[in-house]
Amino acid sequence: MKKKLKPGDKFPDFSLPDQNGRSVNLSDFTRQGEADKRYGFKDGYPLIVIFYRGFFCPRDQQQFRSLLAFQKELNVNFCKMVAISADEPIVSSAFKAGLGAGWPFLCDTDRKLIRELDILDETEGEYAYRALPYTFVLKPDLEVFKIYNGWYFVGRPTIEELRIDLRSIMQEMDYYSYEAFNSPHVKKIRIPQQTWTEGYSERAEPTEKGIVDSFNIRTGNGYIKAPQFDELIFFNFTAIPGEGYRTIKAGEKVKFELVKTHTGLSATNILRIPD
Template sequence: MNPKIDVGQTFPDYVLPDHTKTPRRLSALQSEADPMVVVLIRGFFCPKDREQLRELTRFHSQLVVGSCTPVVITTDDWHTTNNLRQQLGASYTFLYDEEHHVRDDLDICEYTDTQHYPMIPHTFLLGSGLEIRKVWNGYYYWGRPSTAELHAELRQLTRDIRRDWDLSDPELKKRWNAGDKSDFYPYGMKWMEQTLKEMAGAVDQYAGKA
């Protein structure tokens, strides 16, 4: 595996077109200190990918209220990417990479598939600033994370990055009462308006065009 995608490294800040053909920068989709789940898939033709994404789509409402952004990157073309997204009933962002830049940059070509030469499927849990916190290699289906595993990892990650995780901390209460909201989410580190735009999936309003 390419050492640039080891835990602790910064995931490359790719710019790729989304399902509306609009270029998006990955870090803009993440939005500040929120976790992100990035799923690299073979493409529409793979039943394992479709099954994983069906589960992710069912899980999406929990990701929304938990302030975690899911992004799928595929090597399909624009038309096929939209077919997959629509068949899943997904409302989160799909990026497509027909030129295989991500596959080649990360050195994850699935050389055993001599028809498609897709990416080896991977799922990444990213912390603040695209920091890689967990990596799952999904060449075999059971290498991919279940939604229960994602839930557990997101609990730990959120506990690590949110200082206001435990409101019983007397120091936090003292800061709040003094008017210092910098440690509180979304009252200091991010405004409620930004949060609501993200929850609504209004990518054009909070991420913009890369």
């Protein structure tokens, strides 16, 4: 390719090792979640890709320190951020840990991607043969939305600029509006509170039985394993009767009602079975 990208171009879906040496694809970070698939949404989430010179660069250190507070906002907004340098995984791992960063640090040690994007620093000094400090904001399909050239530090994006970029992208996604969740299909899986507070006592006793295979306390989603079904049965925490945020543990025996929709099987009215 060897050309400078511009907004509207597709960013390459490359594969690089992360700070632990595990190979990952860029598209792994933009895919929709399992719950989104169940709700019938098609769109994924935007991604911020930051190229930096290396752990030794004081400007990179300052940029990442300013992003530490932003990572919590990204988590609750379901958006991702990755940082890429020519450092080895062991160096990237130490840098990441020292910062207290939660986002992945990817390692382009042979400079293949950096050269492909034509962002290799060819000046003298300690920055030679390192990535120029570019930040790319990508749409879920990896289309480039915004590019920031951080050769001078003032060119690097502020948190507010990144927030505006993400908002602009997400406003065009199929999951963004309240109405998208306030639909009959989604409410079969993401159960409204009033279902459990209005006439629940008249509801029939669940007939299906199984064991909780997993439950992710961060996302509020899990799966039930039932011998009578070939596939794991998805559920959202709202399928557990009650109020507020409800949790359940893997290995607990449950009975439940089965919901069949065009996006697969889900469970509702999940009740624990006492030992």
